[in-house]
Amino acid sequence: MKKRILLLAGGQSGEHEVSLMSARSVLGALPRERFDVTPVVISKQGRWLPPTETTRALETGKSAPGGDLVLHRAASAEGYDAVFPLLHGPMGEDGTIQGLLTLAGIPFVGSGVLGSSVSMDKVMTKQVLAAVGIPQVAWQLALRRDWQTNPQGVKDEAVKLGFPFFVKPANLGSSVGISKVHGAEEMEKAFELAFSLDRRVIVEAMTSHKPREVEVGILGNDAPIASPVGELSFDADFYDYETKYTEGVAQMHIPARIPREAAENIRELALKAFKALDCAGLARVDFFYVAETGEVLLNEVNTMPGFTTTSMYPKLFEAAGLSYGELVARLVELALEKR
Ligand code: ATP
Ligand code: MG
Ligand code: MG
Ligand code: MG
Structure with a gap:
């Protein structure tokens, strides 16, 4: 019996395009005699695209707005043997989709809610x-609220790690929003960027x-x-x-x-x-x-x-x-x- 697989790609994170590339490879490489794969691209707005728009997004590497609500499609996902949530970053790799699939009772590839979110x-x-x-390297946590109310305090803490240090959104990937801060003059821009992408920012000492x-x-x-x-x-x-x-x-x-x-x-x-x-x-x-x-x-x-x-x-x-x-x-x- 062929396994029926729902391949989810795209998604709402800054790694949308990276996910489309991965999904294209999986589609091209899966042995057809063993798998029946249905791809569904999730747009950057979080809508699940219907088949024609999904195909177009995979071919062009860009997805149009539109599509259904996530919950609607998940509920109709019965009939698949497994879901391959080939999504990177928040709303895909972070336990959210994993929670939805767990609720829907559909087996899926990869870590569950706990492992994904942590x-x-x-x-x-x-x-x-x-x-x-x-x-691991030495690190600190900074919250967006700390940055908004006391930016100097955030900077004063960070410099204790010594230059250069790294400023990163806590929940992202593909190096999106990451800065290597070589001196005091680079701090403002690095924190602004990271906090524009996440409420939680990690400041990491560089390796020796x-x-x-x-x-x-x-x-x-x-x-x-x-x-x-x-x-x-x-x-x-x-x-x-x-x-x-x-x-x-x-x-x-x-x-x-x-x-x-x-x-x-x-x-x-x-x-x-x-x-x-x-x-x-x-x-x-x-x-x-x-x-x-x-x-x-x-x-x-x-x-x-x-x-x-x-x-x-x-x-x-x-x-x-x-x-x-x-x-x-x-x-x-x-x-x-x-x-
Ligand atoms: P991925 O695409 O693998 O998910 P990411 O966006 O989660 O990456 P990191 O792996 O945390 O980002 O950092 C990206 C890169 O920045 C690292 O591969 C490394 O080159 C550099 N880097 C990050 N943190 C440090 C550090 N503490 N010391 C030295 N280099 C670092
Ligand atoms: Mg990463
Ligand atoms: Mg990653
Ligand atoms: Mg990395």
Whole structure:
């Protein structure tokens, strides 16, 4: 029997376009003899687009306004074996869609409400992972209200971390809204930008040296496995949006060019983080490796990582012997096995 899959893409976050790219890859790569896939693109306004508009959005990479209310379509989603919510960022990767699907009783790929929401919020993630002893950079939380009522206070706190530091919306991805602050004169703009995108902002100390960016894929539910460690290299101040999505700017190295013990440590820490956050299905756990000191610091956990055929997560499992099509099939199986 073919599995009927509802593939959700797009969504209301700043990562709408990234999600459309991932969904195009999944659609193109899923073995037709095993899967019957219906894509539904969610517009930036949160409306679920009907088939013709969905096809147009996937083809052009842009979606028109219109469509149905989310709840209406979810209620009629009975008949699907599983939903693949290939959505990044708020209203997709943060537990909201996961809650809707849980209420509707439809199995879905990836983490549930708890794992999704805690992993989406960089502050909550850091708090939970600190509790299980996972090494991370020093950080602070700032609320939009603090910034509106006492901006100097927010700045005074932040400089205690030392320059440069990072200012990030707590709930976003693809480096959207992230600034590396090199000096006092850059603070205003960085906080304005981050607070324009989120009520909660995290201020992070930079690693002691420019870090090596290493990532691990995790696959499974309560007995997850870790992929080999991969590395991204690029010629930029940090891994910003342009560096991530301009073709040919970043290079992927699998396995990562780091000592074997560091890689083993990273894989163990990634599994520990996945379990501590109650993740399920898949996650890409990102680390900083500081070659000068040998430090390994966890950066973040992405519960719905980029999923084009050239994205890191599928490439890591390809290196472990699982093709893109097999990986998606495994994710659907894991969705059906949950609970
Ligand atoms: P993703 O697209 O992976 O979800 P994101 O938007 O959640 O990314 P981060 O991974 O938190 O953003 O940060 C983006 C990049 O900024 C990192 O890959 C790294 O290059 C740089 N960076 C962020 N925080 C730090 C830090 N504390 N020290 C050094 N570099 C950092
Ligand atoms: Mg992220
Ligand atoms: Mg992300
Ligand atoms: Mg990241």
